[in-house]
Amino acid sequence: DERARGISVKATPMSLVLQNLQGKSFLCNMMDIPGHVNFADEMVASLRLSDGLLLVVDAAEGVMMGTELAVKAAVAEGLAITVLINKVDRLILELKLPPNDAYHKLKHTVRELNDLVRSVPGGDEYPLFNPAKGNVAFASALSGWSFTLPSFAKLYSEVHGIYIPVDQFAKRLWGDFYFDEDKRTFGKKPLHSGSQRTFVDFVLQPLYKIYSIVIGEEQGKIQEVL
Numbered sequence: 001d002e003r004a005r006g007i008s009v010k011a012t013p014m015s016l017v018l019q020n021l022q023g024k025s026f027l028c029n030m031m032d033i034p035g036h037v038n039f040a041d042e043m044v045a046s047l048r049l050s051d052g053l054l055l056v057v058d059a060a061e062g063v064m065m066g067t068e069l070a071v072k073a074a075v076a077e078g079l080a081i082t083v084l085i086n087k088v089d090r091l092i093l094e095l096k097l098p099p100n101d102a103y104h105k106l107k108h109t110v111r112e113l114n115d116l117v118r119s120v121p122g123g124d125e126y127p128l129f130n131p132a133k134g135n136v137a138f139a140s141a142l143s144g145w146s147f148t149l150p151s152f153a154k155l156y157s158e159v160h161g162i163y164i165p166v167d168q169f170a171k172r173l174w175g176d177f178y179f180d181e182d183k184r185t186f187g188k189k190p191l192h193s194g195s196q197r198t199f200v201d202f203v204l205q206p207l208y209k210i211y212s213i214v215i216g217e218e219q220g221k222i223q224e225v226l
Helices: 037-047 065-077 088-094 099-119 149-160 166-171 198-215 219-225
Strands: 012-019 025-032 052-058 080-086 136-140 145-148 178-180 185-187
Touching: 037 065, 052 065, 052 099, 065 080, 065 099, 080 099, 088 099, 088 136, 088 198, 099 198, 145 149, 149 166, 149 198, 178 198
Parallel strands: 052 080, 080 136
Antiparallel strands: 012 025, 136 145, 178 185
């Protein structure tokens, strides 16, 4: 059943060449390890060979038993942890959450992960997971996209052809920040009752728009939006 669903049942090594935001390439040796609790022995053995953990969490399901086991094992080994919230498309297409509700769902998942790490002995020494700091990424493996807030901020800078301080912009893309289009400034207070947080305004709404156009088969508008 696991193989039919495309779920990993064995630890699989791979090597990937990945670039950072400055365009510098790095060779990353990775192990794709099963997340199911029935294969916890594969996970523990692989973590002992690793320098860090990329923790993949389902955006719709949130923290599960396999997540807890992985975090406990990683903290016990003293490994750095980076979070990837995958299947964000499920919030849009399956659960059909409005953008604002999707933001709160993602925020709740990040809070759950921070609480989980803090509950593990030795977890107090770990930095908090915060998308604005770049240690939380968002993805849809099915749709073939992923980003961190710093990479998304860099994308805005490149698309609009203007200089934007990536770190400063990324910090304002998460939490209670609102954009004033008239003054072109960010603030922590909503301008009116319909004001959307910057993560909803700059990140989620464009994603929702792309999905709605693709599903609606309005092919002529896809390139325009992209």
